[in-house]
Every structure is written in C-alpha cells, then in structure tokens.
Amino acid sequence: MKPHKEFLPVPLETSLVLIKPGGVSRRLVGEITRRIEARGLAVVGLKLMSAPRSLVEEHYSEHQGKGFFESVVAYLCSGPVVAMAVRGENAVRAIRAMMGATNPLDAEPGTVRGDLALSIDDNLTHSSSDPEAAARELALWFSEGLPA
Numbered sequence: 300m301k302p303h304k305e306f307l308p309v310p311l312e313t314s315l316v317l318i319k320p321g322g323v324s325r326r327l328v329g330e331i332t333r334r335i336e337a338r339g340l341a342v343v344g345l346k347l348m349s350a351p352r353s354l355v356e357e358h359y360s361e362h363q364g365k366g367f368f369e370s371v372v373a374y375l376c377s378g379p380v381v382a383m384a385v386r387g388e389n390a391v392r393a394i395r396a397m398m399g400a401t402n403p404l405d406a407e408p409g410t411v412r413g414d415l416a417l418s419i420d421d422n423l424t425h426s427s428s429d430p431e432a433a434a435r436e437l438a439l440w441f442s443e444g445l446p447a
C-alpha cells in the first residue's frame with residue numbers, strides 16, 4: 300500500500316537571507332533573526348560582512364540593465380550586511396512569506412517589511428525566491444560551504 304502523502308517526509312530546504320545595511324544600522328538583526336527562529340527554522344550559517352561590489356553584482360545579476368540596478372547594488376555595499384543560511388521544511392517559501400512584498404507599502408502587517416519598513420529602497424531583507432536561486436546564492440555568499 301502506498302503511504303498517504305501526509306506521511307511522506309517533507310524535504311528540508313536551505314535559503315539565503317540577507318539583512319541589508321538599513322536593517323543592521325537600525326539594530327534589527329535580533330528582531331529579524333528572532334522571527335525566523337520563532338517560526339521553527341534553523342540558522343545554519345551566519346556572518347556580518349561588508350559585501351564586495353563584485354559579489355553584490357553577481358547576486359543581483361538577474362536585475363542587470365534595470366533602472367534600479369545601480370542603486371540597489373550601491374545600497375547593499377553601503378554598510379555591513381548579515382548573511383544567513385536558514386534551513387527547515389519548505390524554508391524558501393516560508394521565509395519569502397515572512398518577509399512580505401518587495402514594496403513595504405504592499406507588505407501585509409505581520410511580515411518583516413509590513414511591520415518594520417516603509418520604502419522599497421530600504422526593504423530590510425533579501426531572501427531567495429526559489430530553491431534554484433537559493434542554491435546559487437548560498438554558493439556565492441557561503442563559498443566556504445555549509446554543514447550538510
């Protein structure tokens with residue numbers, strides 16, 4: 300007999316979260332990390348760093364050529380960021396939902412952006428949009444590797 304789908308194991312995913320310079324300067328590292336952990340997700344990689352421009356350009360390569368590319372790259376290089384690898388069941392989708400819509404004015408209350416941000420230029424966090432993007436971004440930001 301085939302097992303009922305509820306009993307099939309849910310695959311663990313690992314996602315990249317960045318707390319952007321505005322989140323670090325506003326002392327929101329603890330608040331954002333608290334929300335991620337309270338949801339039941341595990342932080343498996345964590346570092347505070349000044350991101351080199353080449354890394355940020357590669358990270359946002361999908362947006363190259365768009366009007367906001369220069370400003371978004373400059374913003375991410377304007378101060379320290381926290382890079383975090385977060386693991387759990389359906390982590391990629393769960394984290395995107397927790398962060399809220401790209402434009403904080405459209406983000407629901409209860410989300411990080413809906414509660415803590417007002418401007419698309421300073422929307423506090425990045426999180427991977429799908430598992431393929433997560434794998435690509437984690438290889439960039441955690442090139443030293445992560446625990447299995």
Ligand code: ATP
Pocket residue numbers: 362367371400401419420421422424425426427428
């Ligand atoms: P992120 O990739 O930072 O998690 P996102 O996936 O919600 O955000 P993207 O479409 O990937 O949104 O855009 C990357 C970043 O570029 C956004 O976080 C935002 O700061 C900026 N951005 C996106 N669209 C616009 C826009 N129309 N005007 C100004 N800035 C924008």
Ligand code: MG
Pocket residue numbers: 426428
């Ligand atoms: Mg994005």
